[in-house]
Amino acid sequence: MTSDSLKKTPLNEAHRSLGGKMVEFGGWDMPVQYTAGVLVEHLRTRTAAGLFDVSHMGEFWVEGENAIAFVNSLTTNDVTKLVDGQAHYSALTNENGGVVDDLLVYRFDNDKLLLVVNAGTTEKDWDWITSFLSGPGAVRTGSPDDKPRVTLTNASADYCQIAVQGPNAIGILKQLTDTDLDEIKYYHFTTGRVDGVESIISRTGYTGEDGFEIYADADSARQLWDKLLEAGRYGDTDGIVPCGLAARNTLRLESAMSLYGHELSDTITPLEANLGWITKLQKGDFTGRDALLKQKEAGLKRKLVGFEMREPGIARDDHKIFVNEREVGYVTSGSPAPYLKKNIGLAFVPTEFANTGQEIKIEVRGKQLKAEIVPTPFYKRHK
Amino acid sequence: MANIPENLRYTKDHEWIAVDGETAGIGITDYAQSSLGDVVYIDLPRVGDKFAAHEAFGSVESVKAVSEVFIPIAGEVIEVNSALNDTPEKVNGDPYGDAWFIKIKMANPGEADAMLSAEEYEEYLSTQG
Numbered sequence: 001m002t003s004d005s006l007k008k009t010p011l012n013e014a015h016r017s018l019g020g021k022m023v024e025f026g027g028w029d030m031p032v033q034y035t036a037g038v039l040v041e042h043l044r045t046r047t048a049a050g051l052f053d054v055s056h057m058g059e060f061w062v063e064g065e066n067a068i069a070f071v072n073s074l075t076t077n078d079v080t081k082l083v084d085g086q087a088h089y090s091a092l093t094n095e096n097g098g099v100v101d102d103l104l105v106y107r108f109d110n111d112k113l114l115l116v117v118n119a120g121t122t123e124k125d126w127d128w129i130t131s132f133l134s135g136p137g138a139v140r141t142g143s144p145d146d147k148p149r150v151t152l153t154n155a156s157a158d159y160c161q162i163a164v165q166g167p168n169a170i171g172i173l174k175q176l177t178d179t180d181l182d183e184i185k186y187y188h189f190t191t192g193r194v195d196g197v198e199s200i201i202s203r204t205g206y207t208g209e210d211g212f213e214i215y216a217d218a219d220s221a222r223q224l225w226d227k228l229l230e231a232g233r234y235g236d237t238d239g240i241v242p243c244g245l246a247a248r249n250t251l252r253l254e255s256a257m258s259l260y261g262h263e264l265s266d267t268i269t270p271l272e273a274n275l276g277w278i279t280k281l282q283k284g285d286f287t288g289r290d291a292l293l294k295q296k297e298a299g300l301k302r303k304l305v306g307f308e309m310r311e312p313g314i315a316r317d318d319h320k321i322f323v324n325e326r327e328v329g330y331v332t333s334g335s336p337a338p339y340l341k342k343n344i345g346l347a348f349v350p351t352e353f354a355n356t357g358q359e360i361k362i363e364v365r366g367k368q369l370k371a372e373i374v375p376t377p378f379y380k381r382h383k
Numbered sequence: 384m385a386n387i388p389e390n391l392r393y394t395k396d397h398e399w400i401a402v403d404g405e406t407a408g409i410g411i412t413d414y415a416q417s418s419l420g421d422v423v424y425i426d427l428p429r430v431g432d433k434f435a436a437h438e439a440f441g442s443v444e445s446v447k448a449v450s451e452v453f454i455p456i457a458g459e460v461i462e463v464n465s466a467l468n469d470t471p472e473k474v475n476g477d478p479y480g481d482a483w484f485i486k487i488k489m490a491n492p493g494e495a496d497a498m499l500s501a502e503e504y505e506e507y508l509s510t511q512g
Contacts (some may be wrong), residue, residue: 021420039421204412246420303470312468314424314444336423336446343424365442365449 049166058122066142093288160221165211208255256376261283393504458487
């Protein structure tokens, strides 16, 4: 794919002007890192602040009197428990309990929800969700007569999304808004103005640090981006730095957060992937619930675990895992952990081996290297 | 612009070789370290290991990727820069000096002459993306 046929966020020029090394990601032309490099980007986010363009993610509005019932019937977490201004992490599951995508569900009102989905799966998710608007699935929209009582809008192209993460994030954002950020609790949000731009200000993120994700109209992206770099003192040795996909990955991995396509997929259930905490089997029926109940009853055959390398070497995605000379599992994500200064990863192993302290071997380019299963998350920020 | 010292010879796989009598030092070029990004791990052979020309003798890892390194000419490893295990970032900072990978006893000393000169390597780089 030439970079011409890749999709571009409104910040594409900004990335290039900052020395971004551009790569293809899920059909998008994105920076994998900037001039500082992934190690600096990662560490600066943990000690000061990092700025992330996440405009490639998808946004769907679900509105109408049955919005909550509709989304609740398609996702694993309990939408009825949200209050106005609250968001939760959730999963869309198929009939087998496999994950179609992981997502955030924001409740604006009892008839207005925002779904934020992954960049590479936006189209797939849209087709999946809209398929329930008519036909036998229409009953979920509260419609006895095949006319939906929810309205779905794919607003992905209308929005930019910028994340500012790190201990200094709140101080940086405070310079650009009169909205009381201290009032916004974790996984809560509000609407307000950032540098005069009408925005959704959400206390969420994918790094394990405190921080905010800002949603605004796509045309305002460059203004917000530049202002955040300025407010964050980009260029100072402890100033904010823009962070690419590489640092985004190492940050989320240290925090043991899942990445769709690695820890989650159509053939992996949330129970297997350590997401039982967002799977409310008692909330009532939802797509895949029967399959998940059966799986829970039968007992999980495999589980997602975290590991640390115990000898020099770096395990990578898809490397095979051995216990007692038998191949038993595989690595879903493996990488150096820049803050922890270890080499870590997530992996699926049979339930019988999914215990802290279990010694495993990982085949890394022909060599079997020792690793050990450890508790996750690997990194937890000081509150 | 990548740094390309005049007194070394080069390969299209972005290794450099510094001939010193019957022995030679080998590492990766400034262009290579820049393409890789932050180096986090290096896999080096052991003293006594023998390699034929162009064989992979180790690998260099960045956060995101692994790259094999190829020996430009045949030889036997007589010294290994194991300091790089503790400070792999030296490869980014000083690819031609502190971050030499191995020193070899050349099997066929003349072989090094067939490697690219600094000028030829620079020309080759200009054809790369």
